[in-house]
Amino acid sequence: MVTESSSPQIDPSSDPSTPYYVHPSDSQFRIANEKFNGSGFNDWKRSVIISLSSKNKLGFIDGSISKPEINTGLYKCWFRVNSTIISWFIQALDTHIARSILYFDSAQEIWTNLQFGQTTGAQIFSLQQQIAEIQQGTDSISLFYTKIKMLWDELDAASPLPICSCDKCTCQVIRRIHTMQEENRLIQFLMKLRPEFNNVRGNIMIQAPLPTISMAYRLLMQEERHKEVYQANHVTDDASAFLANKRRFLDSSNNAGNNSSWNYNRFSSGNNQIIRSGGSQGNYMRRSNLFCDHCKIKGHTKENCWKIHGYPPDIKDKWKGKRVANMVQEDLNQSSTSIEPNQAAPQFTAEQYSKLMSLLEHNKAETSEKHDNTAFVAGMIAYYLLIMILG
Template identity: 30%
Template sequence: MVCGAVQCYSHTAKSKIGFIDGSYARPPDRSPNLHQLERCNAIVLSWIMSSVSKEIFAGIVYCIVASKVWADLKERFNKVSGSRIYSIQREIVCLKQEASPISLYYSKLKQLWDEYASLVTLPSCSCATARAYVDHEQTQRLIQFLMGLNESYNGIRRQVLMMSSLSSVSQAFAIVSQEESHRMALSNQPLIEVPTTAFYSTSAKNSKLPRCENCNITWHTKDVCYKLVGYPPGHRLHK
């Protein structure tokens, strides 16, 4: 958002916030501080103008007082719009992976989540109710991420949802990304049977992950093993 971007710049520069909220009054014309104040005002004004779109820039290009420009932008844009919240929620629910790689699909989702968080006031205290709400929000994001995955990831989706404690969305993203990389490697290289220990760690961490009883590989179980149920469409071994 426009206001958020400029406010970030203002906080990082010393003694510039006064040019945004109007607390720095213009000194008399003969004041020795006039030149310095006008210089700082011009800097803040340039920050604002470089942070807005071309359409908005055309309406403020002739303004010379940063605080007045900021007040005008705040009046026009710093309002939570119910229609925008609805639009973001709709985009999140309708977003599908389709032909996009996992990383691009996840980046689009995260951008929508971040924009939604900027419009909705979330609890920031450390009480049990606030923590429960944050946990619920993370679970919702995990489900939204899994819902948009292609059908070829049904096995991974079931495994994540069947875990005793649900993974975070970042952990689920890591799992799916690893599966995607594994499939790409198999599609580009000849199938060679090698000892499982060459690629999979026997550490305590990996021992907690689901492991296939057929091929002894983690991240999937016997009921969805490609060697038993067949390879998905698009895989070079698919028949």
């Protein structure tokens, strides 16, 4: 008969429910994704705590599992787990930091040494300064919220709020301090946003009591998505309207081309112009840097020159008159500069001379009544230009 005192004792290292259990795959386990190099200790510390908690080994660094006596059977189990955690620390630290903790005997001593000197007054001041200077800028709502929340979390780790240790506390002062901190951080977050969120920011700040930071974050995210959808639809509507106007112009040009030999599409595309039909407002043209070698005018090439291929049949007379006058005036200036010293001036025929004299007599009679020489000079210049074109 086997008594209770004589029953074999179960090895805690073989029981997965105990912190002394070590799985064969734990030798490849990593307690942090990035190695600690001296900066960002609070983030690295948080990763280590989460990893050790998942392995039920957190008691080996916070002091809740003390080192047993050497002559007891539990010491071997503790020593194995302690050595495993030390190896995890060495793999999660930068090379020069890992050498500084290499000769510590316990994981608790390593953890205490790493935390010593990490939280200083200078670090707290630096975090407060970064929180005061951070702005949204060109960041999205989610990215900006992530940045400022990381600073808040680091500040909480460096300078945590006090915790009440009373068994029957009725003043709830810690809860009120936490509420004040949340409200201050909400105002910090809202006042650092871009001016385009002024409306939703004002709506949030007039609420009583103020919403939580997470609620305000969701409202701002909805507003940001609304603006993105509106801007996308607005750009699409503008593009559709432009294409519709262009299509109507091309259709009207094709209909006009059915009654004549003029090709609007060839000249509008060849001149590299954007034409927008505007009814009584006329056509708006934006010219490129093309240059015609024939008429010496910018905005088109020789292959699409109206002086060679002819003018559109239904173009407006007012616009055509201004355009032709400009073209003829430029031709006249170029022709006058290109005449050789000994070259003879253009000769008039008898018919042309007769028309010119009759026009001069008519203009002279008008100017004698109006006492204005402008019409007389304008008439001479206009007829002279007409002869130069027709001659």
